[in-house]
Each structure stands twice: as structure tokens, then as C-alpha cells.
Amino acid sequence: MQTLLTVKTHFSAAHRLYQPAWDDVKNDQVFGLCANPNGHGHNYELEVTVEGPVNQETGMIMDMKALKTLIQEVVLDRVDHKHLNLDVPFLRGIIPTAENLAVAFWEVLDPRIPAGRLYELRLQETERNIAVVRR
Amino acid sequence: MQTLLTVKTHFSAAHRLYQPAWDDVKNDQVFGLCANPNGHGHNYELEVTVEGPVNQETGMIMDMKALKTLIQEVVLDRVDHKHLNLDVPFLRGIIPTAENLAVAFWEVLDPRIPAGRLYELRLQETERNIAVVRR
Amino acid sequence: MQTLLTVKTHFSAAHRLYQPAWDDVKNDQVFGLCANPNGHGHNYELEVTVEGPVNQETGMIMDMKALKTLIQEVVLDRVDHKHLNLDVPFLRGIIPTAENLAVAFWEVLDPRIPAGRLYELRLQETERNIAVVRR
């Protein structure tokens, strides 16, 4: 039996989808309205799931408060109420699609969680669009 | 690491659960109110998930607008505001349970998506009932 | 100070929007896909709000279980898993738009609730469309 624990958090940010190696025509074709020069934004919902046995003494897979504090420090404090293209050093040079953001968040969270325990990261950009990274 | 992209869509349709090989008593036993001769209906929510590497040039697993257009053309335009037992050729002869609908939608979508990329199709019939098909 | 109590319920039904006094061209112009001859359907959410002073002995505006039982008997048992145009005597002759349904439900509920206590009836047809009747 696999046991998992999921914590849901959220943040609000601006972003722009734009590939600088392309001209504006191609950016418009691929990214449409998302290429708007001044950016647009979203209320992102971020779910982080850890895997592992249930500790018999605490009844917990992991200390949920510690996990929330870690997500706050490593991800949310850096991206909440920011422009993801301009204000976030660890996202520099990345086109901030939901997929790329999910991968980038995984890469900063995974080294801070006991090895192999991070199981899934789910980033909902709008009610219609979701990216998932899973071990 | 597995990377996934999910698109959520919805449609509204009527249906009736009825097995013509049975008499009405058995249909009532198995399908209950869902066997009502004139049908009833739902607001369905359909989530389609594709799997694959993130394209380094676009930051995308797949072009989300193209995926939405495909779902619209192949599924939604045929079922939205229809009676699923009477109006939809590719559902002819199927009892339109959530499970059968999910399988049928998979079968019309899968050939139109690059091989092996369709990962999961999730059909929510009501807030209480969900069918999933997964590769 | 005004005090209110709201009970949320839901039901699933088929319907068709069609004005028999018009030809099909005009029905299509006004009702579009909703005029599909075989009907379509929705998961309706129905909220009923009563108004009144809080009874000091019970801490309640009205007995919520009794209110739910009344809604079940007077509305839900007659419309759940039905075709609203064909199966529901008290809706006969009404085009079952959200507005007309809300008014019809108000008219069957109001006489069964102490005078003046029914305050609002809210019928959500989809996540995008809501009709409200208010005293």
C-alpha cells in the first residue's frame, strides 16, 4: 500500500509567455494573448504531495506544518505577488509556462525534502489548465 | 520524472441508462431513476491529460490551444447539448454510463494525439461520480 | 438585523427550450443548442433561503431537517432524474428556463412555508448561469 500526503497552497503572480529567440509573429502564433508585452496574471494553486510510511508514533507521513513552512520559504515567498519573468532569480531564463514552473518548483523543493519522498507537484494555472510533475 | 498537462472542459447533455436486452423490472433494479424513459441530464466535466517531455523551445508538453481545439472538435461539438443515447453516432449502441462515455471519448481522441501521449481521461458526471480511463 | 438560513440541494434533469408558438428557425435563433429536439440536461443546484428571527430555545430560524424534507418532497422528488418538459405535471406548459423553473419552484414551496418566511430561491443551471427569485 502506498500512502501519500498532499498540501495545497496558492499564490498570485504575473507572467508573460515569450520566446526571445523568435520574432513577434511567431510568438503570437504560439502563445497568443499570453505573449502580451506587459504581461497578465493568475491565481496559481500549488499542491505538493509526499510519499512514505505513516510514522506510528505521530500518525503522520511528514510534519505538515514543517512541509508548509518549507513550501512557503522555498517557493511562495519568492513568487507570490511577483512578476515571474522579471522578479524571480531561480526562474531567470525560463519561459514561465505551467509546465516549466512545475519543473522549476520541483527542482528547488526536492533537495530540501528527504530523498525520494517528494512524489508529485501539481500546479493549476486556471480552472482549465494544470501541469503535473511526478517522480 | 513524468510531466503531464491537463485541460479541463465541460458539456451538458441528456442520457438514459437502459439495457434493451432486459425487461423494465431488471432495468429499474440496476439503473434505478437513471432508467427514466424520457431521460435526465448532467453538466459533465471532462479532463484530458497528456504526457511527454517539456519542449525546451516552447516550455510546453503540447500546444494547449491545439489540444483544446481537438477536444472541442472530436468530443464536445458532438455531445454538448445533445441526448447521448439518441443524437451521437459514435455512441450508438452504448449504454452511456460515465465509464462507457470515458472509454468512448478515449477511443476517438487517442488516434488524433501523437502515439502514447494521451495519458488519462477523467469524466465527472456529478460532484459524486467520476470515471477515469488511464493508459 | 435580518437573519437568514440557506439550505443547498441539487438534482439532475433533462430539458429542452422550445416555444411551440414559433417555427424552428425562430426557436434556433432564440434558444440555439438548447432547442435540440431530444433535449440536453444539467446538474442543477437549488438554494432555498428562509428569513425570520432566531428561536431562542433552539437557536434556529427554522428546523433545517424539516425544511430539507419539504424541499425533497415538494421539488426534488418531482424533478430529480426527470425530463422537465415531459415528466413533471406542475411544469406542464412552461418553457423550462432557469428563470421559469425558479419561479415555479417558488410557487410550490411558498404555500408550504409559514407566511413571509421564504426569502430567496436560487437555481444554478451551470457554473455560468443562475436565476434568483426573491421576495
Next chain:
Amino acid sequence: MQTLLTVKTHFSAAHRLYQPAWDDVKNDQVFGLCANPNGHGHNYELEVTVEGPVNQETGMIMDMKALKTLIQEVVLDRVDHKHLNLDVPFLRGIIPTAENLAVAFWEVLDPRIPAGRLYELRLQETERNIAVVRR
């Protein structure tokens, strides 16, 4: 009896809360993270409610498709995937708080709807914050 019809729509946009008449210290005190120079963003949900008698021929308070088309043209096409401080002429000079946006949307919608029929405009900025304008 009052009868109402509500249409829900949504859009995604960036904004910044900043009063140019103040220095940065005061802007930070009043607007906090929302004053971030490069902006942040939200998935806004916009509900527009109209009031009026139910037309006996159509069963409708107002043609919902026409109302949605109007909201699309007058509001959504101008604000969706935009930066509200920089890209939207009719919001020029306004601090784009939820309250100010709701008032501004009311002012562009009201003249396009039969007199007195626009009843309420509700703008949800996040799941926690909502502004309402009501006649």
C-alpha cells in the same frame, strides 16, 4: 417578487496597486506586496446580474447569449490577458483595486443594458476577496 439572472465569466490579468501621489514607503504601508513595481496578477471571476420581469414568450429575463456577448465585448476583450494599469484605456488613471474595477466595469456596462436592468456586478479577485457594486 424580484427576479434576477446572473451570468458568470472570468478573465486573467496583471495589475499593480500604487498611488503615484505617494512615496514608496506609504505605498508599501497601504498596498504591501500589491505595490510590487513589476505587478502581479489574478484569475478574476466576474458575475453580472440583471433584474426584470420574466418575458412570458421566451421564459427569459434577458437573452443570456446577448448578455454574454455584451460582457465579452465591453469588458472581457479589453481586460483579459492584459496589464490593467498599462493596457486598458478605460482604466487609465484608476488604481485597479477590486472595488475600482467593479465600479469601472459597471460604468461601461450600464449604458449598454436597458435602463435600470443592471442590478449587481460582483468581481472576485481571489477566493478571499470580492467587490460588489449594486444599484
Next chain:
Amino acid sequence: MQTLLTVKTHFSAAHRLYQPAWDDVKNDQVFGLCANPNGHGHNYELEVTVEGPVNQETGMIMDMKALKTLIQEVVLDRVDHKHLNLDVPFLRGIIPTAENLAVAFWEVLDPRIPAGRLYELRLQETERNIAVVRR
């Protein structure tokens, strides 16, 4: 035009519905499962709405952060993760129905908000039951 601002918060608490002036048989008749001696509990959602003109300098009806801090201090810190019958001095002697809780929260909030500005308090006990107090 009326302008309103709503803040949504939530808390989790245990409670028991029990009228000590009655015997257990009558308590069971009126409160049913809610009279369970050891209590049960809910995730409550509390919405507080203030009314007033939009300040032209800030674009705000009221400072939302200050309003959230006030609700946190005056209500949430006293009821979150508590047993409402046993742990909360300002609820002593009240049967903690949704209606009575909403009235009690209004009474502690209203004196702390500029006169006449508190417009509505909405307490959702479950997805099915909501109490509202309105000026």
C-alpha cells in the same frame, strides 16, 4: 450605487447542539445526530462584508489587511481549533447553531468596525447549510 467588499476566511471547530433545559429524547428529536454528547465538527467558512464609499485616494472601501487582521483577532483566534461549547467565553450559554454563531460573531465584530459599515456576515457550516446576518 452601493459598493461592498467581502473577505472570506475559514476555521475548523467542534460543537454540539444541545438544549440543557430539555431531556435527551427531545434533544434527539430536534437536533438528531448533532446532539452527540462528545460533539462533532466542521470546516466553517466565514465571509464578512463591509459597505461604504470607495476612498478616492486608495481605491478601497476599507483596508482589507486591517479587516482581515480584525477578523483574525476578534473571531478566528478565539474559535479556530476549539470546541465551541466548551472553549470560547463569548459563546458561553449559546447553542452553537450556524444562526447563533453568525449573530455572536456579528456582535463582537460590529463594535470594532466604523459605525454602519458592517453589512453582512455569512457563515457556511457545510456545503449544504449557511446562516446570514445582514444589517
Next chain:
Amino acid sequence: MQTLLTVKTHFSAAHRLYQPAWDDVKNDQVFGLCANPNGHGHNYELEVTVEGPVNQETGMIMDMKALKTLIQEVVLDRVDHKHLNLDVPFLRGIIPTAENLAVAFWEVLDPRIPAGRLYELRLQETERNIAVVRR
């Protein structure tokens, strides 16, 4: 292709997180507000997913009404409107964290469902915290 069917249910209960082998200081460190002696509570959402081939005669993986009845009898009737530490024999001696509850519910449901068919049990304690058990 894997086919799954999910049923969503909910219940409301009180609980307390407390390890009797520890002193109060350590309980406070680990469980924080959740260690409140008189308990607190939640609206739990429980999703049960079964796996299996779609029966060609019924179009169903499993009879959904029978599955709902089983969950009602085996889980909900024992925990709804109860104090999970005090009122539920099959939870005696367990710290009622979301993880432990999910495991305990799995253990009472699995023997009552055809072997290998129970696939996943998901227990949402609040909108922020979810435990999952999966075969």
C-alpha cells in the same frame, strides 16, 4: 487501459491529535492547535476509487449504488457526527490524523470489496490537507 470509478462522500466529525505517550509540551510542539483537549472538527470529504473492467452488459465497473451503500454502512454511519477519538470502536487507539483515518477506512472497506478492486481512498480533511492510500 486501466478503468476506474470514483465515488465522493462526506462526513462531519470532531477529533483531537494527541499522543498519550508524550507530555503536553511535546504534544503541543508536534500537533499545535490540533492537540486542544476538547477537540476541534472538520467536514471530511472521502473519495473511494475502484478499479476493474467495464461490465459489457451494464456499462459499469461496479454497481455505484451498492458501493455507496457499502461506504455508508462500513464507514459513514460509524464516523459521521461523531468524535473520532471517543465514539468509534474501530478507531480506538489510533491518533486520528488524516493519514491514519485513510488507512483505517481502507482496512474496513477492502475486505468488503471483491479482491484487488479497491484502488484508492482519498480523505480531504480541509481544503489544504489530503491523505491518500493507494494499492
